[in-house]
Amino acid sequence: MSSRTEILSGFYEQADEDARLQKNRHGQLEYLTTMSYIHRYASKGARILELGAGTGRYSIALAKEGLNVTAVELVGRNLEVLRENGKGIAHLQSFQGDATNLERFADNSFDVTLVLGPMYHLYESEEVNRAIDEAIRVTKPGGILLFAFISVFAIMYANYFYGNWTSGQEENFTADYQVRHFKEQLFTGYDVTEFEGLFREKPVEWITTTGVDGQLEPIEKRPDFSMSDEEFRAFAAWYLAFSEKRELLGSTNHLLYICRKRA
Secondary structure, eight states: OOOHHHHHHHHHHHSOGGGTTTSSHHHHHHHHHHHHHHHHHOOTTOEEEEESOTTSHHHHHHHHTTOEEEEEESOHHHHHHHHHHTTTOTTEEEEEOOTTOOTTSOTTOEEEEEEOSGGGSOOSHHHHHHHHHHHHHHEEEEEEEEEEEEBHHHHHHHHSSSSOHHHHHHHHBOTTOOBOOOGGGSSOOBOHHHHHHTTTTSSEEEEEEEESSTTHHHHHTSTTOOOOHHHHHHHHHHHHHHTTOHHHHTTOSEEEEEEEEOO
């Protein structure tokens, strides 16, 4: 059986991860909304850690703004692209590593910790909790953590309305409709309250849970979908005003759980 790292490396060696946040409207909305929330908490001179940095879209942009960014990425191919795109940029350093083991970093090292990809690809409870605990450990008391996760319901809406609902249901839910998590899913989804519950006993204070890309992904697959740049700017501003509404969270694909480490 393949390991989690092998499965992820195989996927990301084929996927164009570097273009994901630019090539379509839902990716653009995810980037704009996520950056908006990062800017709320990352003040000038802040030390930023990004775990699961991918090809560096966020890390590079934040380093260009003058923030001190440390990027950690598991997949070698993604890290190669990050380092190539980040050449000559000050305030940026990168390492290959897994979010479940941050032993290279001391306790209380970072002002803001971004966990923007690893929770999509952690399936065992032990690994999920280890990643959360490690991110909290390396964050300064009073520092901010942003954890990205995926709604299991949005996975269904985005991928299984095209004649394959039964297979999606069997992959993501048990016979009695409990959410499933296993590495062959590749991307694992959560009920929003299930994900929030992971932090109930952790030394953090919840700030908010917000969506970042709404319902655009399944809608954008329609052949008659069209959104001009002007319309997109208006929609992005409108979405940001409502992105934290609880009644919308289950239908958005990507979400952020935002919390503060207790002092």
